[in-house]
Amino acid sequence: MSFSGAALAATLALYARQSLLVAYMLVGLLFGPSALGLLNDPKLITEMAHIGIIFLLFLMGLNLQPQELLRMIGKTSVVTLVSSLLFAVVGMLVAMLWQYSLTEVLVIGIAMTFSSTIIGLKLLPTTILHHQRSGEIIISILLLQDFLAIFVLLMIPLLAQSNEIPWLEIGGRLLALPLLIVLVYAFQRFILLKVMRHFDRIREYIFLLAIGWCLGIAVVADWCGLSYEIGAFIAGISLAASPIALFIADSLKALRDFFLVMFFFSLGAGFDVGHLSAVFWPGLVLALLGLMVKPVVFKKLLQGGGESIKRSTDIGIRLGQMSEFSLLIVFVALQAGLIGMQAALLVQFATLLSFILSSYLVVWRLPTPIAISDRLRQD
DSSP states (O other): OHHHHHHHHHHHHHHTTOOHHHHHHHHHHHHSTTTTOSOSOHHHHHHHHHHHHHHHHHHHHHTOOHHHHHHHHHHHHHHHHHHHHHHHHHHHHHHHHTTOOHHHHHHHHHHHHOOOHHHHHHTSOHHHHTTSHHHHHHHHHHHHHHHHHHHHHHHHHHHHHOSSOOHHHHHHHHHHHHHHHHHHHHHIIIIIHHHHHHTTTOHHHHHHHHHHHHHHHHHHHHHTTSOHHHHHHHHHHHTTTSTTHHHHHHHHHHHHHHHHHHHHHHHHHTOOGGGHHHHHHHHHHHHHHHHHHHHHHHHHHHHHTTOOHHHHHHHHHHTOSOOHHHHHHHHHHHHTTSSOHHHHHHHHHHHHHHHHHHHHHHHHHSOBTTOSSTTTBOO
16 A cells, blocks of 8 residues: 555656655555554554665665775765754754753754755765766765764763763764774675685575574674664664675665665654644744755865865755654653653654655755756755
8 A cells, every 4th residue: 555655656657757755655654654644654654664774775885995985984074073062052952942841952952953964865866976076075074974963862861861961871882883894894705705706606596595684793792782773874884895796786776775665654644733733833933944954064064174065065955854763762751751742743843844845955956866956856
């Protein structure tokens, strides 16, 4: 039912020259419990959609050489940290204006900090920008934001348990990251690559092995207290220098897109329209401020770092929305009892709205694989 509806909506969207991502979200909203009620368990769709995010991070890692990644992270760290602080302040001011509690103000401000890895990379032409400077900058900023988001996700349940900061547990989880990287590279070098080279003519086996490697390391990372996404990214980048990386990346694109359709569908299905009136105005202000402030801040910071006006403007527009991590952070905070349901719905609505408006903006103005204009459609 979900894919039939998404296929019909995608067809109508293409004829109407609209964004496919927006069509998927609107179909999810229509089929969800708060509208037609054809989908009674959006949680199941959300869990399936999470696999799409994992594959996206895995493929992102496959397109990055480790040395280049470290170089770009060093150059974009100041941009990421300064912009994150400014965006958090904007989110906190909006929450204070609508008189949310202090804890909710902090959580809403943090949720405002991040840009969407899904939107940023889904609308990035793979063969045009991934190997050019714009793509490298976008990926390094998003990766640093993901690390910050994961640190926040680690902190929320720990801080909710007591008034004391559990430094020992936090330190243990942070130490797990370099240890995981060392173990992954050792296994990849001495075992995985040898097996791949021995059976590289059997494409079905290489395809299966790549999926197993991606999901296996994702699970190990989750066991270590990190996240599935970080594990998948490490699994991808460990194979980036391998001659088989291009084949793996090409083979998994269709599987990634399958699950990403589910992701955008689940965004719409999970929103409760019945509570929209309570969060409409603050959510609208939060989304619009993000779309106006983020491109300007990124543009100014990148220009200050020596990037051209055109490249800085392009990157700023692509990173102008809120993030799927925003949804995850408020969900964890809600489960921990740090915020109320209305604050969680506010971030959910603002994120969904920013996804829709940002997708339109990028698809209409910049080169993307699903651009409205034939001139801008690139992949």
